[in-house]
Amino acid sequence: MSARDEILARIGKAVAGAEDVEIPRHYRTTQQADDLVGLFAERVDDYRAIVHVLPAAEVPAKIDELVAGRRMIRPDGDGWDDLNTADGVVTTCAVAIAETGTIVLDHGPGQGTRAQTLVPDYHVCVVRADQIVSCVPEAVARLAPARPLTWISGPSATSDIELNRVEGVHGPRTLEVIIST
Amino acid sequence: MRVALFITCVNDTLFPGTGKAVVSLLRRLGCEVDFPAAQTCCGQMHVNTGYRAEGVRLARHFTEVFAGYEAVVAPSGSCAAMVREQYPKLAKPGSKGAAAIAEVVPRVYELSEFLIDVLKVEDVGAYFPHRVTYHPTCHSLRGLHLGDRPTRLLQHVRGLELVPLPGAEECCGFGGTFAVKNPAVSAAMGADKTRNILDTGAEVLCAADNSCLMHIGGTLSRQKTGVRTMHLAEILASTEEAQ
Amino acid sequence: MSSTFLGMPGDFPKNAEKAVQNSQLRYNLRKATHTIRGKRASVVGELPDWQELRAAGKAIKDHTLRNLDRYLVQLEESVTRAGGTVHWARDAAEANRIVAGLVKATGETEVVKVKSMATQEIELNQALAAEGITAYETDLAELIVQLGDDFPSHILVPAIHRNRSEIREIFLDKMPKVPDNLTDDPPALAEAARLHLRERFLKSKVAISGANFMVAETGTLVVLESEGNGRMCLTLPRTLISVVGIEKLLPTWRDLEVFLQLLPRSSTGERMNPYTSMWTGAVEGQEFHLVLLDNGRTDVLADEVGRQALRCIRCSACLNVCPVYERAGGHAYGSVYPGPIGAILTPQLRGMGSELDASLPYASSLCGACYEACPVAIDIPEVLVDLRAKAPHSAAERAGMKVAGWILNDHERLARAQRAATKLRKLVPKRLPGPLSAWTDTRDVPEIPEESFRDWWERNERA
Structure with missing residues (x-):
């Protein structure tokens, strides 16, 4: 018997006669929030990421200011193209979650490859206000599972030394989020 | 109201004063107290040490002894939790034993539950002019979910100064046979609990379980700390006349 | 599951005893577990x-x-x-x-x-x-x-x-x-x-x-x-x-x-x-x-009580709130799965053939903090108690428990035993012999009262 068939047979035997279970979903699937942008900004800031809230028209100038003098990968335009020597990367995102201060990249247009947002030490991410959802269930519903997804909540960090959070290990040590309103 | 006292084997054998206190307290509050003489032990030690068959026999004995009483009151969070939380898992669903357990379980109360939920009293008219700290004990806290019932009762005791115990919700390290099977960890937990108690400056450590108090009290006494242990019932039974 | 993981070779109580004596380890574990407890409580409370x-x-x-x-x-x-x-x-x-x-x-x-x-x-x-x-x-x-x-x-x-x-x-x-x-x-x-x-x-x-x-x-x-x-x-x-x-x-x-x-x-x-x-x-x-x-997972799945351990998402909240883990440390469990979840998972995956694995279900005071913290509500105390019933017991313990069970199963036998203890009350030594010395190494024994509650009741109340 193949390992597959044997494991499946063992499972069948183990659960024979056991009752199935209904799944109660009484948790919140959305959350009332008057100010999603404000909550998102506050929660991103809690991770010690840098947050800017700006009218859409001012965003390009802000990006120019932030990237001046740095070798930046720009997935959508002319930027530095060598991953290993790049100083940073500028991307957009697919969804952002206010309650947890999370940005999610699906690596579609404007978001670069997974490596491009990982290897450089500095990540600037532009979030449109209409991309911000209240909580995790809303984000999961908006995302396409077939795409590779990277959920980012603050800069790279570790809790491995005495269980205290320390920012800056292998991923980008500086995360700067521009919320475009 | 007619109440059956389930004294528990530990209290019966080692802490009769707690039983006498429950009797005097309940009578003061207008209850008629009965002590079914055939009672013995809830079976917790056997079940929790891995001797299920013996435990099941004792559980059956318990359900026979206490069948038909309007209320069964136990001055032990741990033994009450055993009956309420663990008995239903001991019998086969649909069996006669399961029916007997389902019949008796809803009428078994830990003392502070009975006072607050059934008799609806918080001020039991007690007087105890001492500095007291309260250890909630695991099975009262996480098994029975007694919450603040015991401390509400203590707060109404005249003359009593209740001081909060740091790390109160942490286990004292008794755990029944755990105390002798894992003596090093049990003693380490007991030592930390003792340190927290001494930090409060209390004269008396109170709890709703004499088994935990026996462990903590044994440690306090070995260290010659001078802090006394008292069961909740004994404080609630104290009156000005008796002082 | 392999049993060659040798954090320490003895059974849990012996391993834990060594760990408890290591004050640096005690300090590290206390600091880390208390830090994470506070953080968890605050974000869960949100x-x-x-x-x-x-x-x-x-x-x-x-x-x-x-x-x-x-x-x-x-x-x-x-x-x-x-x-x-x-x-x-x-x-x-x-x-x-x-x-x-x-x-x-x-x-x-x-x-x-x-x-x-x-x-x-x-x-x-x-x-x-x-x-x-x-x-x-x-x-x-x-x-x-x-x-x-x-x-x-x-x-x-x-x-x-x-x-x-x-x-x-x-x-x-x-x-x-x-x-x-x-x-x-x-x-x-x-x-x-x-x-x-x-x-x-x-x-x-x-x-x-x-x-x-x-x-x-x-x-x-x-x-x-x-x-x-x-x-x-x-x-x-x-x-x-x-x-x-x-x-x-x-x-x-x-x-x-x-x-x-x-x-x-x-x-x-x-x-x-x-x-x-x-x-x-x-x-x-x-x-x-x-x-x-x-x-070994399909074996665990076959156990009606124990299978809930397979719900585990390896968050380690149970370790962080466990008073036993905090004092004994992870190595004492002799498995890659330490703490409360390890105490129910390891014996199920490896069996209880070794002294260490047979001691794991007892590595708990059954305080219930793990169950309360578990995000998938694994009733760890319930599984521990179930495993204890399946664990091998020493002949001496079996005999002692049998006698205790026999005495406790009848109130007259219990009353006679209580009266016998009362007669001997002055003779109880400060330090008890045998396995009970584990009690008196660090704690005093309570004084045996002059009469049991049931005898007092019989004398005063049974009119």
Whole structure:
């Protein structure tokens, strides 16, 4: 018997006669929030990421200011193209979650490859206000599972030394989020 | 109201004063107290040490002894939790034993539950002019979910100064046979609990379980700390006349 | 599950006794567990629907386990459709053989690893080493353990038993390029790890991971992490091999909405962990292999009470709140799964044939803090008590319990025993003999009263 068939047979035997279970979903699937942008900004800031809230028209100038003098990968335009020597990367995102201060990249247009947002030490991410959802269930519903997804909540960090959070290990040590309103 | 006292084997054998206190307290509050003489032990030690068959026999004995009483009151969070939380898992669903357990379980109360939920009293008219700290004990806290019932009762005791115990919700390290099977960890937990108690400056450590108090009290006494242990019932039974 | 993990050789009480005497270890564990307790309590308290999420998490896992065969077949189809290859392993040896074969087929002799309990459980690194393949751990805590030639002592933070100055010593000793003036400041230590691993990430061709979740419906695998070493391993190498226990399955994509809330808040006490990677099949030109691991899980599944342990999402909240773990430390459990969950998982996966494994169900005061903290509501005390009934008992204990049971089963016998004790009350020594000396080593015995309650009642009340 193949390992597959044997494991499946063992499972069948183990659960024979056991009752199935209904799944109660009484948790919140959305959350009332008057100010999603404000909550998102506050929660991103809690991770010690840098947050800017700006009218859409001012965003390009802000990006120019932030990237001046740095070798930046720009997935959508002319930027530095060598991953290993790049100083940073500028991307957009697919969804952002206010309650947890999370940005999610699906690596579609404007978001670069997974490596491009990982290897450089500095990540600037532009979030449109209409991309911000209240909580995790809303984000999961908006995302396409077939795409590779990277959920980012603050800069790279570790809790491995005495269980205290320390920012800056292998991923980008500086995360700067521009919320475009 | 007619109440059956389930004294528990530990209290019966080692802490009769707690039983006498429950009797005097309940009578003061207008209850008629009965002590079914055939009672013995809830079976917790056997079940929790891995001797299920013996435990099941004792559980059956318990359900026979206490069948038909309007209320069964136990001055032990741990033994009450055993009956309420663990008995239903001991019998086969649909069996006669399961029916007997389902019949008796809803009428078994830990003392502070009975006072607050059934008799609806918080001020039991007690007087105890001492500095007291309260250890909630695991099975009262996480098994029975007694919450603040015991401390509400203590707060109404005249003359009593209740001081909060740091790390109160942490286990004292008794755990029944755990105390002798894992003596090093049990003693380490007991030592930390003792340190927290001494930090409060209390004269008396109170709890709703004499088994935990026996462990903590044994440690306090070995260290010659001078802090006394008292069961909740004994404080609630104290009156000005008796002082 | 292999039993060659030798954190310590004795049974749990003996291992714990040694650990309790190590004041540095006690201090490290106390500090770390109390820090994380506070953080967890605060982020769990933020969610008004925590209990509802917990109920959903429990039910999703139970439903999955009940239909595990069906969902595994669905997962296999989804992963295969997305360009991945699925392998099945009955036990550790078979899983190790599969992984070694896959690595060899790439022609590589080095692999990078993302922290994974499953690969620790099957001792994959040792198996690969025997085949001439070197596995490099990349998680900071795993790195500390690997460099220190040590054993993991915690599910989430395997080096929890080490404090910052001990970590500095290990780095100075074992990292070739680390500067002599390295301080024990945590950011400096993190920086040292970053530099140490950077080149290896960029040149590695094969990575091995586990997964926190697998979604049957879509074939998606999910890894939660903090440092970015996971992303490095999952993203940069050409070949990715994931070894995952069969119980890590979720039926639907939507189910992630529950677990992505339960897990980070329970484990690191954060609203969300810094990085979560999700991938479905072969992505961005990678080659992807999934090894599904049984290794005793189907035996656990067959146990009506014990099977709830398979709901575990390895958050380690139960370790962090456990008063026994806090004092004994992880090594005392002699397994990659320490703490309360280890005390119910290890004896089920390995059996209770050894002295150590038979002692694990007793490594608990049954205080219930673990059950309360568990995000999928595993009733750990219930499983412990059930395992105790199945554990081997010594002849002396059996005899003692039998006598106690006989006395307690009849009130007249009990009354006679009480009266006998009363007669001997003045003779009870300060230090008790035999196994009861464990009590009197640190505590006084209560005085035996002049009469039992029942005799007092009989004398005064029975009119």
